[in-house]
Amino acid sequence: MKRLFATTLLGAALLVSSWTPLPTADAEGTGQGSALQFNRLMRSKEDRNPPQARDGIHDPANEGTNLLQTPQEAFAGLPQSPAGNYVNWVEALAKGAITPRYDRLNPNEEAVVFDLDIVREVKGTMPDVVYPHDRHTMWLDCSNCHPDIFVPEKGKNQISMAQILMGQKCGVCHGKVAFPVAECRRCHSKKKGGDPGTPPEAAAKK
Amino acid sequence: MERKTNGSRRAILSGFLVTGMAFLSVTADVAWAEYGDVVINNQSDQAGMRPPIFPHWFHRIRFRCKVCHADLGFKFQAGGNKINMLKIIDGEFCGACHNGEVAWTVDNCDVCHSGKPGTPTQVHGSTVQQLLGTQKPSPKQ
Numbered sequence: 001m002k003r004l005f006a007t008t009l010l011g012a013a014l015l016v017s018s019w020t021p022l023p024t025a026d027a028e029g030t031g032q033g034s035a036l037q038f039n040r041l042m043r044s045k046e047d048r049n050p051p052q053a054r055d056g057i058h059d060p061a062n063e064g065t066n067l068l069q070t071p072q073e074a075f076a077g078l079p080q081s082p083a084g085n086y087v088n089w090v091e092a093l094a095k096g097a098i099t100p101r102y103d104r105l106n107p108n109e110e111a112v113v114f115d116l117d118i119v120r121e122v123k124g125t126m127p128d129v130v131y132p133h134d135r136h137t138m139w140l141d142c143s144n145c146h147p148d149i150f151v152p153e154k155g156k157n158q159i160s161m162a163q164i165l166m167g168q169k170c171g172v173c174h175g176k177v178a179f180p181v182a183e184c185r186r187c188h189s190k191k192k193g194g195d196p197g198t199p200p201e202a203a204a205k206k
Numbered sequence: 207m208e209r210k211t212n213g214s215r216r217a218i219l220s221g222f223l224v225t226g227m228a229f230l231s232v233t234a235d236v237a238w239a240e241y242g243d244v245v246i247n248n249q250s251d252q253a254g255m256r257p258p259i260f261p262h263w264f265h266r267i268r269f270r271c272k273v274c275h276a277d278l279g280f281k282f283q284a285g286g287n288k289i290n291m292l293k294i295i296d297g298e299f300c301g302a303c304h305n306g307e308v309a310w311t312v313d314n315c316d317v318c319h320s321g322k323p324g325t326p327t328q329v330h331g332s333t334v335q336q337l338l339g340t341q342k343p344s345p346k347q
Contacts (some may be wrong), residue, residue: 003265007221026260027261043238045296049240050343052238052239052320054238055237055238055239055240055243056237056238056322056337057237057239057243057259057322057325057330058239058243058248058259058320058321059256059320059322059323060319062256062316062320063316064314064315064316064317064319064320065320067321068264068317069264070263071240071263072296073235073266074267075263082243083241083336084241084242084331085240085241085242085263088264098266098267099288100266100267100268100269100315101269101273102270102272102276103270103273103275103277104273104277104302104308105268105308110340111272118215122269139266139271139272140270140271140272140275140276141275141276143276144271144272144275144276144282147242165334165336165337166333166334166337167332167333167334169271169328171333171334172282173282175242175333176242176282176329176332176333176334177242177262177266177329180228180333181333199341202257
């Protein structure tokens, strides 16, 4: 019994020393601790896009916090998505629901959109990845990705999900601000073509 | 003798179990801020200011990624840009717009510096943050 106590104490000490306090969300309105919470990591719909004063990282005691536009006010009427900000940003831009400037000062400057789909054949059973340049150049400049993150040459880029999950390659944006990595099928979207015996290279040439 | 060993092993195991449960209950307290909210706390805590929070969602409604990340030179790394108020007042980084012409001026301190004191630098809700269970800056590219 003494040993149980000692181990627990040791464990607790380790826990306290290794754990940096996470900012805690206000209990009110977050649904935390609700008996019907199925998965503690999954947000119920009511918990999404809380106002800053209740989001756990803003200081509700700060006057400026209450001057900020709230996410729900800004997202009203925008196309929805199941993850991230729960907004489908690409669709919002394509449909004109938002009109973000392409230039800091000139509101009329048009984006230089480059339309080229890159198909990456993937190992394993997941569908192949289609990378659409058009949806990316609507937001970004070529220099944002090339040549530092991706060498603009076929076959020159080794990409793994491990890298992406750790915030490299596609993970520089996806999993931080662009749609999260758990949205597998938005990238892995091309069914592997051809007969079951056809090597992927041949299938892609068809 | 053997019984005693078994007993102590069980004691150690249950000790870990109790600790594990305590850990789970502690980590269940998570923040629910917007995906992509960037907290930058390079100097704020030492300076006695609240750390600034940059809401990506708010800015992407008004500007495309290219404006800040290509034209203004913001690197894709939270806390990796060595921003300070002098540079901002000189028109670099946030100061390229927050100058009273494109957006409101920097004397509205607490609109940006609105984070809870002690909140570490992070991209809120990022995969790295979730996987490592840390709120530290993401690893360098």
